[in-house]
Amino acid sequence: MITQCLNWDRWVGGYKWRSYRDGIRRLVPLDSASGTAETQPQIGLFRRFASLDVADDEHAMKAILPFAGEYGDILAVPTASDALAGPQYLRYNRKHAPLEVWTDEIRRMARAVKLWERCRYFLPRRERERQDAREELRSAVIDAWAYSTYSDEASTIKVEPLLSSDPTAANLLVRPINLLSAMWLNFSRVASGEIRERHCEAAKRGYQGRDGQWCLSFVYVGSGPEDDLKNARVRTCSPACKKWLERVERQSRK
Numbered sequence: 246m247i248t249q250c251l252n253w254d255r256w257v258g259g260y261k262w263r264s265y266r267d268g269i270r271r272l273v274p275l276d277s278a279s280g281t282a283e284t285q286p287q288i289g290l291f292r293r294f295a296s297l298d299v300a301d302d303e304h305a306m307k308a309i310l311p312f313a314g315e316y317g318d319i320l321a322v323p324t325a326s327d328a329l330a331g332p333q334y335l336r337y338n339r340k341h342a343p344l345e346v347w348t349d350e351i352r353r354m355a356r357a358v359k360l361w362e363r364c365r366y367f368l369p370r371r372e373r374e375r376q377d378a379r380e381e382l383r384s385a386v387i388d389a390w391a392y393s394t395y396s397d398e399a400s401t402i403k404v405e406p407l408l409s410s411d412p413t414a415a416n417l418l419v420r421p422i423n424l425l426s427a428m429w430l431n432f433s434r435v436a437s438g439e440i441r442e443r444h445c446e447a448a449k450r451g452y453q454g455r456d457g458q459w460c461l462s463f464v465y466v467g468s469g470p471e472d473d474l475k476n477a478r479v480r481t482c483s484p485a486c487k488k489w490l491e492r493v494e495r496q497s498r499k
């Protein structure tokens with residue numbers, strides 16, 4: 246079995262956009278004194294990434310900031326500390342993604358997710374369309390792993406093998422080299438069927454969380470070390486949804 250691992254650093258104080266002399270806009274820390282923290286991307290994060298509004302630069306800059314504040318840059322880890330400058334670290338120490346790369350990558354993921362939606366539902370008279378969507382999705386996934394959206398370079402979406410320091414460990418670890426790769430790896434696992442994606446039962450029955458409670462809308466079923474991989478009995482995406490669903494079901498039995 247292959248196990249993936251990624252802990253990704255982000256600036257705790259959040260980010261702001263800065264325009265460089267060459268006209269490129271990149272995220273920089275809002276307050277680097279606040280330091281960095283590790284975050285683990287959820288399986289379904291690719292959906293949230295794909296849904297960011299990038300209709301134009303204004304919208305994109307506004308939508309990307311809170312996402313980056315929560316999960317970090319898609320390509321680079323924070324680079325404040327000299328203590329982090331080992332050879333292993335420097336390989337990941339890339340420049341933060343320019344706005345253009347963010348928007349291109351969000352559009353690419355949005356397109357792939359849309360194709361995935363078209364592949365999921367079986368309608369006999371639409372079977373031909375579904376097969377076409379499946380073919381397109383296959384190409385989209387292969388292209389993402391092979392080609393960059395923004396230059397002739399190779400894709401920045403990659404995983405690296407990592408041997409466990411524990412000699413008795415039976416799993417091969419793979420590490421996505423950045424957050425963008427982690428989202429593509431999880432999307433690829435979902436689209437290949439390794440992880441099953443189901444609608445949250447509470448979301449299906451009309452649950453809307455109060456402020457700050459966000460229904461992820463999906464439950465990810467599969468095996469792996471990730472906290473948000475559930476077993477097949479789990480019907481809801483979060484404790485809040487579970488509580489709500491149980492209450493609704495209790496009331497309907499009365």
Ligand SMILES: [Zn+2]
Pocket residue numbers: 445446447448460461462463481482483486
């Ligand atoms: Zn839910």
